Amino acid sequence: MDKQALDIPRIGVLPSGPLDSICDVGEVTVGHRTLAEGPLQTGVTVVRPHGGDPYLDKVPAAATVLNGFGKSTGLVQVQELGVLETPIALTNTFGVGTMANAQIRAAVAANPGIGRGMATVNPLVFECNDGYLNDIQALAVQESHYADALAAADKPFEQGAVGAGRGMSCFSFKGGIGSASRVASIQAGPQYTVGALVLANFGRLPNLTVAGRPFGRRLAAQLDSGLAQAGENAAIAPEKGSIILLLATDAPLDSRQLRRLSLRAGAGLARTGSVFGHGSGDIALAFSTAYTVPQLPEQPMPAVAMLHEARIDPLFEAAAEACEQAIISALWHADGVTGRDGNQRAAIRDAAPQWRQWLSDTEF
Known part of the structure; x- marks a missing residue:
């Protein structure tokens, strides 16, 4: 289902891209x-930065760790060298090693010299813990799933309880994969697109905020006594979840500027009600498609005019x-799921069918 069909709450004022x-x-x-x-409610999501081989044509990138309670792999080299050299894989916490092996095998199959005459490859895998709905101990994710x-991988793709998002929870409801884009206009210059994908x-x-409104508090008050009690308990329980935030842009930014861009993912996360809690692994990564960096040293490095720092604010917004x-x-796309031991997460749009009225209520 697309956003228009679901009538998802529209956030902000900037225009979106066509998708x-x-x-x-x-x-x-x-x-x-x-x-x-x-009991197996999990999966894999892959983001391809371009249609070629990212090992041979690397993509500039950088990351920000908002809170480091996570088990991702590949971040150290991304931070040091400022490039991606595999697609980005998302999965559950116990699937990270399997996905890394799958990425290595895929890269070696395409480039048999890796680890011999050529440099090794840096797999890049991010994770969240889906153990409430998924039997994470079953180690169900296999290399073939990558x-x-x-x-x-395609331009149109599903959102919600799919891929790596299948077993994820968000604000006590069903979470998962969500995506959006915004178009930024640079003063006296071109327009650039910034796209986001989250796990x-x-x-x-009680902290859930939608378009600046205290949506979670009102929803908790409207639920039946069992769920309302769960909401009250959640108000004093520590936040234990995680989120991965991926940003892509066609703006010509270097890795230092991309690190700055990735940090602004935290602004969007905070607006929804997150405080980057102790037990939450909150990691953002940004990459640019404006140019690539060659693996082979005999190939010329790109000559790219980078965006001036004084004009970067529209991209941050x-x-x-x-x-x-x-x-x-992610919240509005996700259907309800029943998983391990009968544990359930409901769809938020089913729990709050009157959400349009709530968001338009001037006294909310």
Whole structure:
């Protein structure tokens, strides 16, 4: 289902790209492999930065760790060298090693000299813990699922309880994959697009804020006694979830500027009600599709005119707004799921069918 069909709350004032997703940027595509059978509620999501081989044609990138309670792999080299050299994989916490192996095998298959005459490859995998709905101890994610997700990568893609988002929870409801884009106009210059994709698995219901409104508090008050009590307990319980925030832009930024852009994902996250809690792994990564960096030293380095620092603020605004919208999109797209031991997460749009009225209520 698309945003228009679902009538998802519209965040902010900036225009969206035609898809209102991360795939509005360059050649970026997204693919999923979903596992949904009984206690196995998990999967893999892959983001391809371009249609070629990112090991040979690397993409400038940088990351920000907002709160480091996470088990991602590959971030150290991204921070040191400022490039991506594999697609980005998202999965559950116990699937990180499997996905890293799958990325290495795929890169070696395409470039047999890796680790011999050529440099090794840096797999890049992000995770969230889906253990409430998914039997995470079953280690259900396999290397073949990475290949499936990679093969499925396309411009249009599903959001919500799919791929890596299948077993994720958000503000006590069903979370998962969400995406959005915003178009930034640079003064006396061109327009650039910033796209966001999130793996949303965080938040306490009373803190949920939608378009600046205290949506979670009102929703908790409207629920039946059992869920209302859960909302009250959540108000004093520590935040234990996580979120991965990916940003893509076609603006010509270097890795230092991309680190600054990735930091603004935290502004969008905070607007939805997150405080980057102790037990939450909140990591943002930004990359640019404006140019690539060659693996082979005999190939020329790109000659790119970077965006002047004094003109970067519109991109910061677009990044914050796109991330905020992507989180709301994950919540509104996600269908309810029953998983391990009968644990359930309901769809927020089913729990609050009157949400349009709430957001238009001047006394809210």
